[in-house]
Amino acid sequence: MKTKTLLAASGLLAPTHALLRFGCSQLTVQRLDPLVNPGQSPSPHLHQIIGGNSFNVSMDHNGGHDLVKGSTCTSCQFTEDFSNYWTAVMFFRARNGTFKRVPQIAQTGMEGTNGGMVVYYMSDALFDTAQKSKVTAFKPGFRMLVGDPAYSTRDQARDWRQLTYTCMESQASRAPESIGFPKTPCKGGIMANHRFPTCWDGVNLDSPNHRDHVAYPEVGTFESGGRCPSTHPVRLPQILLETVWDTRQFNNKADWPEDGSQPFVWSSGDATGFANHADYVFGWKDDSLQKAMDAHTYVSAPMLKTQTIAQQNKCTVRDMVNEKFDGWLQKIPGVERLVF
Template identity: 30%
Template sequence: MRIRGRTLSALLLATALGVSALSVDAFTAVASAPSDAPAVQAAARPHTGHVMGASALPSGDDADGDGYIPANPQVTGVTPSQEVPPRAYFHEFQANCSVTHTAPDDPIVYPGQPGASHDHTFMGNTSTNAHSTTASLTGGPTTCNAPADSSAYWMPSLYKGDQRILPVGPQVIYYKSGVTDYRSVRPFPRGLRFVVGSPTQSAQEFRSHKGFVEGWECGDSFFNVDFPASCPSRPDVQLNIRFQAPSCWNGLYLDTPDHKSHMAYPVVRPGTNDNMCPASHPVALPMIEFKMAFPVNGDMSQVRLSSGRGYSFHYDFFNAWEERTLKALVDHCVVGGLQCDTRGYDQNHPERGAVLNADHRLP
């Protein structure tokens, strides 16, 4: 049954996931996350921010423009693992990628609408723009160490005054297990996309966000919600931030109107310290962690993000990995309980070998 471009089952799912409820007469609008601004049409707006789920238009992968992109196939019948595996302190690999370009585009929040967003700094796939789709990104050129990683990664651009400050060299993007049973983690489905954090979040929302790790840091200053007033003026000092993404998927949609509700952070199993996926989002995926470094120090009073203050930091991920390579890395490093580099090699366990060859390709 379809009602004004949206399925009744989609509405019920949205309600179950906590997305803002919509009346039958308002089915043409999109659901918005509680911390985001109201839904508006994205025709012309200042580039000071963007609004999650602001405009669901027929575009790219979302042919009917309802904001829901179903997975094919959908993953059902999964029960979140409560098992406690053999202890492995690490279960990760790196997918390090360099900056490609900047643009006021966002193919997740404003698909098909070039110039509608604040300025973003893009990494990974060199072709990413407002019109990017799963098909256009897949197999595309990339600045990631592994040629099989054609995924798109982006974040608000950082400025000092009017000067844009771009990260130099490969930036560290971890793929980790966010759940205790790291053996239950499976690769991302192709075309999965989501937004981590929000450009409209308050300082307190940023600090209490489940993805918050150490905030902004430089030198001996860390756990800063906003940019520190100053950083040591030394060549070796950069402004850093680490922020983690949700890693539990509902198995049904590659995207939802607010670009978040199909994903969730792990929860603590009652009576334990173990993390597991919630029943509403039972599929354990890799947990992405951005570890970004910006070459700026000294007086930080003029440092800002294109989205606003330091606590407006957020980022986007659009998966376009070649599936065999991603599975090999996830199975060897995450499921295998190793601390891998970009080749899938753990120097503490050389006997386990590497996944990729010297050219970062599957042998």
Template identity: 45%
Template structure:
């Protein structure tokens, strides 16, 4: 399915947001799963507000002063494990570059690396029979999707696509088994139903309920009584530029690994809400338009967003050819 065709399909459905966020930092920190621990277990690719730190409590949006996202009122943070190439001959590792998702790369967009974020209603579904009012997340809210320890597909909203030119290719649950001439495209869909009480849970997922039952669309009933609050469908997409490594992958199994080394089924994402005031709610209250919340949200130039940075709080090398992944002991 070509990206432009997909966007043409979903654009008329309902209000929503779709916008780029440049890379904020790449380091071993995870304030949701391993709060206060520096460094965390594995390297993450992080975008969003500059309040990002090893420990993040309370209203993140109130503390941040800049964001790498195009939506100037979004100081949330979004992150995933980082992708690495494992050399099939000598076993060394190299970080895979991130490039902006097409077609957001074109024109005067100017995103640097990063990912594309969606906040949509009703899981991009045309079925309006079960519509519920969308309630924006409260300050302090956080959640994850997926697990680095997974050995089989645990959440249908996590997928890979092998890009060839402008074509994303077939959705699949694990890494592509052949070189991709346009890079590897990953998608992370988060659950859209909240229990309405807990800002987090012990596993960072139990306070949420998933109604997505296909790779892109929700045909399930309304949110259940246990998780009755319909929140925006958060999704983010990343294009990993694996092309520079294709000449080194001449045969054998897929040589790409996440920064924790495990199975491709272990792809996962973290979200920490940080929108200013009622900005997200304003966008979700609009209808019949897409991308920009019907003009309800202030945008900033990506040249401004790209200036937002945080310090290296870990102080280790995560790029270049490495004998072992950061945080992972070398084999005996």
């Protein structure tokens, strides 16, 4: 993606497009995955989760789980958003073979946020000044997965067009992007970017692999106004998740593996970066998201209610898996071997 596109998507250029951009603090860090491994505790690898506090081991919409009715708070800025979003957790692999969880950095203007991510919902292609395009908000029970924790090669990663990393020089850095982990120390940390598919089949709220009911545009990207394939004709908002991992404390190459290889590993055991992935379970209250998308506002949304960062930080869930994942560890929880 071109530099100007990335900068615009981050709210750093004039408002020539419509989007919501908001921060969500950390709801919990646990080895749970109710989308891919429902009912399994612990799940195969560790995740960082944001959103509504009804998150639990099993969240079957058909079984009656309602994120809005089941939640009493959300760790996101907009109080109507009880959705859950989660990604793998990043670890540092030291020269002596031990591991340490990498903390996260709040972005500019969101200082004080406890971990978490920045979330975008885009309703228009970038630089579409007419702002006439229409997106259909997700429906209750909608779920999807982007990326694959089993991938370990560049060819496999081509299945997902816009899962990338930015080796940050500063908080303003949004380019260049790489598909695998950065190979050199990053002055401002590593940003992981997750852009979800934006075309829906219009029928299924989920699919067995959590992927087949959605697709990317058949040409171009959402940001370039690319058209959806005939099999998935309904245009969805573009969801982008940004997580800034604070790798600055690990920039001393004398602490890196002796062979000079980059030292970061996803909690799935992937040291290539090609296993980058994220999960989404929709949980906006009533038609609040559709109203926000129809309004074509920029960053903020007057029709939505916001809460303070302190209130976001208070929204958490109990530990459902009793295991240590902080401090120096001999192994990453649940991981028996690394993939290089």
